[in-house]
Amino acid sequence: MQAFFATVYIIWLRDVKRFTREGTRVLAMLGQPLLYLLIMGQGLRSAFKMNIPGFDYLSFVYPGVIGMSVLFTAIFSSVSIIWDKQFGFLKEVLVAPVPRAAIAMGKALGGSTTACLQGGILLILAPLAGVSLGLGQIIVLAGLMFIIAFSVASIGTLVAARMETMEGFHLIMNFLTLPMFLLSGAFFPLNTAPAWMQPLMRLDPLFYGVDALRNVIYADSPALSYVVAQTVTVDVLVLLAFSLVMIGLGMMSFSRTE
Amino acid sequence: MTNAIEAFELTRNFKDLVAVNGVNFTVGAGEIFGFLGPNGAGKTTTIKILATLLRPTSGRATVSGYDVVRQASNVRRAIGMVFQDQSLDDRLTAEENMLFHCVLYGVPRKDALTRMEELLDLVGLSIRRKDLVKTFSGGMKRRLELCRGLLHRPAVLFLDEPTLGLDPQTRSHIWEYIRTLHRELGTTVFLTTHYMEEAEVCDRIGIIDHGKIIALDSPSGLKRVVGGDVVIVKTSDKEALLAAARERFNLSGQLDDEMVYFETERGESFIPELVKAIPDILEVRLRQPTLEDVFLKLTGRAIRDTGSGKLDAMRIRRTVHQRRRQ
Structure with a gap:
């Protein structure tokens, strides 16, 4: 048990150290969300008029951009697993007398942490989207981002554990991330989507993530009931259940790797 | 123990x-x-x-x-x-x-x-x-x-x-x-x-x-598998050299690319006799046996000629991959 936690810690620490040391990644971390927010938010703002008083499209899309940024960072942090277990540091872990399941947990936590740091930048940029956040909200949002990131990173870890080649991983991830992103409700609320699409959106874990973020960001807004689909408790429970299943499968996959 | x-x-x-x-x-x-x-x-x-x-x-x-x-x-x-x-x-x-x-x-x-x-x-x-x-x-x-x-x-x-x-x-x-x-x-x-x-x-x-x-x-x-010294000979007609050596010295040589390898107890005295007997010799080298010779003797081929199986192909791809990353 001690070996398990030590391994999780080492793999997490390594990811965080690598992340903070890489100048380009930190730069991308600052630039990417800004791009999403400015181009997507501002660009789409004029095309979509929301019929909710005191609520414009940019503010509506803001939680969606956070969700999307967390999605992409968390997914791509798991890409490194495939490389790493063939030719990198993970080989060293695979030959060590430690439970391999810890690799899945460590990588998922590492990916969530870096994704959270990236999402944190977007919280600071809230005024640009015309949203004002209190300290309490920021703390709750950080926690939510971590849960969202963890659920996404768990999927990435599970897929990476079963993949031998980068090509295969990219193929699968494209089939997963794009639908997850588009069906997340980042750009349109559930109730305006066509009837056939709504059940699909409800299958998307990111849909619950974005909904949770909206619940907290617009807690005081009179328009809250128009933009959210369920309460934050439901969202968090769904995300946690989903994460548990995914990380469980990921840990099983790693234990079985030869 | x-x-x-x-x-x-x-x-x-x-x-x-x-x-x-x-x-x-x-x-x-x-x-x-x-x-x-x-x-x-x-x-x-x-x-x-x-x-x-x-x-x-x-x-x-x-x-x-x-x-x-x-x-x-x-x-x-x-x-x-x-x-x-x-x-x-x-x-x-x-x-x-x-x-x-x-x-x-x-x-x-x-x-x-x-x-x-x-x-x-x-x-x-x-x-x-x-x-x-x-x-x-x-x-x-x-x-x-x-x-x-x-x-x-x-x-x-x-x-x-x-x-x-x-x-x-x-x-x-x-x-x-x-x-x-x-x-x-x-x-x-x-x-x-x-x-x-x-x-x-x-x-x-x-x-x-x-x-x-x-x-x-x-x-x-x-190295004792290889009997004695190794004499390496370069010639324009390898087949003729092999045939002549077998006939006159009762020695069978090994072919490798452009050289012919002979193993003999006493290389120093074998070389002058060989040169006397066979005129068409371009180059002669004498050395103590190495593991390379052992491998050649045991498998009939030099170690560098071998490979290119499935696993090698994977390994080469891996090395290329790795270089690209550096």
């Missing part, structure tokens, strides 16, 4: 390819034992089975007395591993790579620090301990990996092609470090190489080809 490694009829198939085919050997405690053979001969597969990274298709093996399949975690605790492909994190410092290893192997921090200091000192990397590994040369990375593999005081250290991809000077340094570390710590070393001249470091060598051990002895014992 139990043997450090024992292998009985060890076999591993990859689909239709038999990578290791009924291999038997033992390695004594404290020995430096080498597997020598061309790429794709089954060296890495054997090391991976012994290090619990692959399961044997059949047969069994023990390391430090533990079964590599049933007692895998005991085996892992007892071994150190240096992979053919680098497995350091090059965005961490040398020290961080070492300390992470200690945490994984449960080495107490105090011991970790003193051992790290000792080992880094032995391979001359103490002053670079705080530097990022990506600033290291290939040879320095290898030295660091050697140290890291020894931090938890393993009974057996596995080295898979420890000098692959390094320049000749660095290679000879790495062997010196391996000898020094072996002398200081007395660890059993199991290594693989396809560089003939480098296998001389080993106490005993198993020559492996197409998944089978074709000879197993000390380097000098193996």
